Amino acid sequence: MLYREAGQFKTTYAEDMAIFPIRQDRMAIAILLGIAFIGVPLLADFDIWPFGSDYLLRAILLPFLILALAAIGVNILVGYCGQISLGSGAFMAIGAYSAYKLGTGVHIPLAWLGFAISIPPLPVLLAILLGGLTAASAGILFGVPSLRIKGLYLAVATLAAQFFFDWVFLRVSWFTNYAPSGSVNAPTLDFFGLNVGTPIERYLLCLIFVTVFAVLAKNLVRGNLGRQWMAIRDMDIAAELIGIRPLYAKLTAFAVSSFIIGVAGALWAFVYLGSWEPLAFSIDRSLQLLFMVIIGGLGSIMGAFVGAAFILILPILLNRIPSELGVPLSTETITHLEFIIFGSLICYLLIKEPHGFARLISLGKEKLRLWPFPY
Amino acid sequence: MIGLGQFLEVLIGGLMSGVLYSLVALGFVLIFKASGVFNFAQGAMVLLAGLALVRSLDLLVAWGFPLWVAIIFGISFAAVIMVITAWLIERLVIGPLVNQDGLTLFMSTIGVTFILEGAAQMIFGSDAYPLRLFPTDVWLLFEDLFPGGILVNKLDVWGGFIAGILVAGLAIFFERTKTGRALRAVADDHLAAQSVGIPISWIWFVVWLAAGLVALVAATVWGTKLGVQFSITFLALKALPVLIIGGLTSVPGAIVGGLIVGAGEKIAEVFLGSYIGGGIEYWFAYVLALAVLLVRPQGLFGERIIERI
Numbered sequence: 001m002l003y004r005e006a007g008q009f010k011t012t013y014a015e016d017m018a019i020f021p022i023r024q025d026r027m028a029i030a031i032l033l034g035i036a037f038i039g040v041p042l043l044a045d046f047d048i049w050p051f052g053s054d055y056l057l058r059a060i061l062l063p064f065l066i067l068a069l070a071a072i073g074v075n076i077l078v079g080y081c082g083q084i085s086l087g088s089g090a091f092m093a094i095g096a097y098s099a100y101k102l103g104t105g106v107h108i109p110l111a112w113l114g115f116a117i118s119i120p121p122l123p124v125l126l127a128i129l130l131g132g133l134t135a136a137s138a139g140i141l142f143g144v145p146s147l148r149i150k151g152l153y154l155a156v157a158t159l160a161a162q163f164f165f166d167w168v169f170l171r172v173s174w175f176t177n178y179a180p181s182g183s184v185n186a187p188t189l190d191f192f193g194l195n196v197g198t199p200i201e202r203y204l205l206c207l208i209f210v211t212v213f214a215v216l217a218k219n220l221v222r223g224n225l226g227r228q229w230m231a232i233r234d235m236d237i238a239a240e241l242i243g244i245r246p247l248y249a250k251l252t253a254f255a256v257s258s259f260i261i262g263v264a265g266a267l268w269a270f271v272y273l274g275s276w277e278p279l280a281f282s283i284d285r286s287l288q289l290l291f292m293v294i295i296g297g298l299g300s301i302m303g304a305f306v307g308a309a310f311i312l313i314l315p316i317l318l319n320r321i322p323s324e325l326g327v328p329l330s331t332e333t334i335t336h337l338e339f340i341i342f343g344s345l346i347c348y349l350l351i352k353e354p355h356g357f358a359r360l361i362s363l364g365k366e367k368l369r370l371w372p373f374p375y
Numbered sequence: 376m377i378g379l380g381q382f383l384e385v386l387i388g389g390l391m392s393g394v395l396y397s398l399v400a401l402g403f404v405l406i407f408k409a410s411g412v413f414n415f416a417q418g419a420m421v422l423l424a425g426l427a428l429v430r431s432l433d434l435l436v437a438w439g440f441p442l443w444v445a446i447i448f449g450i451s452f453a454a455v456i457m458v459i460t461a462w463l464i465e466r467l468v469i470g471p472l473v474n475q476d477g478l479t480l481f482m483s484t485i486g487v488t489f490i491l492e493g494a495a496q497m498i499f500g501s502d503a504y505p506l507r508l509f510p511t512d513v514w515l516l517f518e519d520l521f522p523g524g525i526l527v528n529k530l531d532v533w534g535g536f537i538a539g540i541l542v543a544g545l546a547i548f549f550e551r552t553k554t555g556r557a558l559r560a561v562a563d564d565h566l567a568a569q570s571v572g573i574p575i576s577w578i579w580f581v582v583w584l585a586a587g588l589v590a591l592v593a594a595t596v597w598g599t600k601l602g603v604q605f606s607i608t609f610l611a612l613k614a615l616p617v618l619i620i621g622g623l624t625s626v627p628g629a630i631v632g633g634l635i636v637g638a639g640e641k642i643a644e645v646f647l648g649s650y651i652g653g654g655i656e657y658w659f660a661y662v663l664a665l666a667v668l669l670v671r672p673q674g675l676f677g678e679r680i681i682e683r684i
Contacts, residue, residue, distance in 0.1 A: 084478060145665060149672045152413045152477060153623075156615045157668055160661035167657050283612065287485060294482050332501060339493025346486035351471045354479045 003368040019218060036207055044200050057199040064312050065206040066268045071292040071304035072217050073260030078290065079298035080221050081253035082233030083146050087158035088261050088289045090165035091135045093281035095262025096269035097175050099131030103187040103270075104177060124189055128266040135262020136255045138165075143254030147247060150236070162283055169278040183277045186270040202271050209267060213260055218301050220256065229253050230299070261289075295349055297358025306357040315342060384526055385645045386638055391531030393637020394538045395600070398593035399614040400621065400629040401541065402586040407623050408562045409582040412469065413477065415484040418611025419491035420587055423460065425594030425603035426499035428453040429506045446508070450591070457587030460491070465580045473575075492608060503604035508595050509533045534596045538630065541592060545585075545626055554581055562624075616664035622677025631675060636660045 003024050010016045020026045040061070050056045074088050105121040122130070142161040146154050169175050176184045189196040189205070196205050220226050228249040231239035240246055269276050288311060296307020318338045322329045329337070353359055399417055406414040431452040435445035468483050509530050549555040560568040561578045569575050597607055613636075621632025640659040647655065673679055 078478075145669055149668050152481060153619065153668060153672060155481075156619045156661070157665050159612070159615060160658065160665040163658035163661050167654060171654055291482070291485070294478070298478075333497060336493040336497035336501070339489045340497070343486045343489030343491075343493065346489070347468050347483050350475075350479055350483045350486065351468070354472070354475050 003365065003371075005369070019215075019222070033211070037204070041200055041204065054199045057203050060313065060316065061203055062199070062206060062272050063268075064308055065203070065210050066264050066272055067289070067292065067312060068305045068308035069206075069210045069213055069267070070261050070264035070289055071296065071308045072214060072301055073257045073264060074289045075293045075296075075298070075301065075304045076217060076221065076229070076260065077253050077257035078293055079300065079303075080226060080233060081229040081250065081257075082150075082236075083143070083250060083253060084151065084155040084290075085158045085257075086155045086283070086286050086290065087142065087161035087165075089281040089283060089285035090162040091139055091258045091261040092265025092268060092285060093165055093169055093278060094138050094258075095128075095131040095135040095265030096276070096281065097131075097169055098134035098262075099127045099266035099270065100184055100186065101175065101177075102130050103127035121187070123191075124187060124270065125191055127187075128263060128270065131266040132259045132263035135265065136259035139254040139258025139261075140251050143251050143258075146250050146254070159283075162286055166278055166282060169281075183275055185275040186273070189270060196271075206267055206271055209263065213263065214301055217256075217260065221301070225249075225252060225256075233299075291346065295346065295356055297356030297361075300356070300358035302361065303356055303358030306361070310357070314345065318342065382642075385641050387527055388531070389638035389641030390634050391528065391535060391637070392641065393617075393634040394531070394535045394630070395593070395596055395633075396610070396613055396617045396636055397630045397633025398534070398538055398541070398589065398596060399610045400617040400633055401538075401545070401626065402589040402593070403614055403618050404621075404623065404626055404629045405545070405586045405589065406582055407618075408626075409558045410469065410561070410579055411477065411480070412484060413481045413623075414586065415481060415611060416464075416487040416491055417586065417590060417614065418608035419488040419495070420457070420460065420590035421594045421597065421610060422603070422605065422607050423491050423495040424453050424457055424587065424591035425506070425598045425607060426495050426504070427456040428591065428594060429504040429598060429603045430499045432506070433504070450595075453591050453594075454588065457591055458584055461580055461583035461587045464583050465576060469579055469583070470576055488608070488611075492605070496605065501605065503602045504598075505602045506595070506598035509599045530596070530599055534600075537592060537596060541589065542626060542630055548585075549626070554578075558582065613660065616660040619664040619674055620667045622674030624678050625674070625676035628674060628676030636663065639663055 003022075005022045005024075008023055010021070015021070020029060040057075044057065070088065070092060073091075074085065077083050077085050102119065102122045103124055106117070106119040108117040110116055138161075142158060145157045149157060170182065173179070173182075176182055189202075191205070196202055221229070228239070228244045229252075231242070231244050232246060232249045232253075236246055239249070265281065269280070273280060292307035292311045293304060294307070295310055296305070297303030315338055318341055319334060322334055322337075349356075399421060402417045402420065403414055406412050406417075428449050432445055432449035435448055436442065440448070464487060468487055469480070472480055472483055547555075549559060557568070557573045557578055558581070560571070560573055561575060565575060568578075593610075594603065594607070597603075597610065601607065617629060617632040617636050619632075620635055621628030621630070640656045640663075643659045644654075644656045667674065
C-alpha cells in the first residue's frame with residue numbers, strides 16, 4: 001500500500017528522467033540524508049548512546065563512508081564496465097601519497113638541468129582532488145592493457161599495478177618525504193580556514209564527499225557514458241559494432257573509477273588513519289573492495305553502500321559475539337573462527353544471490369509494489 | 376664485475392625456485408582446464424596440506440614410531456584431508472554455483488580461501504613448523520671451472536625432480552586414462568560432456584582432488600624450504616603471473632612459466648635491483664606477466680582465445 005507509484009503522473013521529460021522517479025524513493029532518500037546530515041550530529045551532540053561515544057563514529061561510520069566511496073569507484077570499473085581490477089588498493093595508495101606530497105609541498109631537484117621544480121604546500125581540499133587526478137592518470141596508464149585482454153587475465157594485469165606501487169611507496173623515500181620509519185603523517189585538515197579535527201567534523205566531511213561523488217556517479221552511469229560502459233560490459237565486440245569506441249569507453253571507466261578510488265584513498269589516509277604506511281593499501285584492501293562490490297551488487301551505486309556496510313561491520317560483530325556471549329575463547333581462535341564464518345557467509349551469499357544485495361533490494365521493491373497480491 | 380660463474384649460480388637458483396612456483400601453478404591449471412574456475416584457494420590448500428602433514432608427522436614421531444612409518448602415515452593422513460576438502464568444496468560451493476560467470480566463481484574461491492585458512496590454523500595450529508623431508512645442504516659444482524664453484528641447493532634439485540615426475544604423471548593421466556579423457560571433454564564443453572554421459576560433479580571432485588594432491592606435493596617441498604607457516608598462502612599470488620606467462624590451460628606452460636619467472640626475477644634482482652633500490656623481486660614477475668599479456672594475451676602455450684558473437 002505504501003510503496004506504489006499509481007497516481008504519480010509525469011508531465012515533463014525532466015520528471016520522467018529524474019534519478020528517483022517514484023515519490024516514495026525520494027522520501028526515503030531524503031529521510032536517509034536527513035538522518036545522516038542532521039540526525040547523527042545532533043545525537044552525537046546530545047551524547048545519546050551509541051552516538052555519544054567516539055567509537056561508533058571513528059571505528060565504524062568513518063571507515064564505512066570512505067570505503068563505500070572507494071566501492072563506488074570499483075563498481076564503476078567492475079560493475080558497470082566489466083573490467084575486473086585487483087589493483088584498487090594501489091590506486092587508493094596513489095591518491096593518498098600524491099595528496100600527501102601535494103599537501104606538504106613538492107620539490108623535484110633536477111640537478112642535471114640546473115634547476116628544481118618546487119610547488120608550495122597546497123590547500124588540503126585541492127591536494128585531495130589533485131590526488132584523485134593523479135590516481136586517474138595512473139588508472140588510464142594501467143587501463144591500456146584492458147584494450148587487448150579481459151576478464152581474469154586483466155585481473156592479473158592489475159595485480160602488477162598493485163605490487164608495483166606497493167613497492168614504489170615502500171622503497172622510494174621521496175614519496176614519504178624521507179621519513180626514516182616509512183610512515184607519514186597527514187597535514188592538518190584545514191578547509192577554507194575551518195579546522196576539521198573532532199570525529200563528528202571528520203564524519204561530516206566524509207559524508208559531504210561521499211554524497212557529492214555518489215550523486216555524480218549515479219548521474220554518470222545513467223547518462224551516455226554509463227550506457228557505453230554497460231554495453232562494453234555486456235558484450236564488447238557487439239558494442240564496438242554498434243559504434244561504441246572501446247578505447248574511449250574503457251579508458252574513461254578506468255579514469256573515473258581511479259579518480260574516485262584515489263579521492264577515497266586520500267580521505268582514508270588523511271581523515272581516517274592520520275598517519276599511515278604503505279601496508280594500509282595492500283592487496284587485502286583490493287580484495288576487500290572487490291568483495292564489497294560483489295556482495296553489494298555489481299552495477300549498483302546503492303549496492304556499494306550495502307556491500308561496504310556488510311563487509312566492514314560483519315568482522316567487527318563476529319569479533320565481539322564470543323565475548324558478549326561469555327564464551328571463553330583465545331583471541332587466536334576468534335580470529336580463525338572469524339575467517340571461517342566470513343568465508344562461509346560469502347560463499348553462502350554468492351550461492352543464494354549471486355547478484356548481491358542490490359538484487360535483493362529490487363526484488364523487495366517489486367514485491368512491495370504488488371503487495372498484498374503475489375503477482 | 377660479475378663473472379660467468381656467479382651468473383650461472385643465480386640462473387640455476389632462479390630456475391630451481393621457478394620449479395617450485397610451477398608446483399603451485401599446476402594446481403591452478405588443473406582446475407582451470409577442467410572447470411573454468413580460477414582457483415584462488417590453491418595457496419590455502421598448500422597451507423592446509425602442509426599443516427596436516429607436518430603436525431601428524433610430529434605427533435607420530437613423538438609417539439615413538441620410526442621415521443619412515445611416520446612419513447607414510449603422515450602423507451596418507453594429509454592426502455585423506457585433501458580428499459575430504461575436495462569433496463566438501465565440490466559439494467558445498469562449486470556444485471551449487473554451476474553456470475555462474477567466472478567472476479562469481481573466482482570470488483567464491485576467495486571465500487573458500489578464508490575458510491581453509493581459518494580451519495587449517497584452528498585445527499592444526501598457527502605457528503611456523505619446520506618440515507624436514509628432503510636434504511637442504513648444498514653441492515658445489517664446477518669448482519675447477521669457476522673460482523668458488525657454483526652453489527646448488529639439494530632441495531632445489533629434489534624439487535625439480537619431483538616436478539618432473541608430477542608433470543609426467545599428469546600428462547599420462549590426461550592423455551591415457553578414461554578419467555583423463557573425460558576431464559578434457561568437460562573442459563571443452565560442459566553440456567556436451569554431460570550429454571554423452573560424463574558425470575560432471577564426479578569429474579570436478581577428481582579435479583579438485585588432483586589439485587589438492589598437487590598442493591600436498593608443493594607443500595612438502597615448500598615446507599622444507601620455508602617451514603610450514605601462514606605466509607605460504609602468498610604463493611598463490613606468485614603463481615598467478617606464472618600462469619599468465621605459461622597460459623592458463625597448459626600444463627607444460629605452467630612449468631615453463633615458472634622457470635621464466637623464477638630465473639627472471641632472480642637475475643633481475645641481482646643484476647638490476649642494485650641500481651633501482653632492491654626488492655624488485657616483489658613485483659618483477661607481475662610486470663613480466665603484463666608485458667607477455669600485451670604481446671600474447673593467451674600466454675606462451677595457451678589455446679588461442681576465439682570469440683564469437
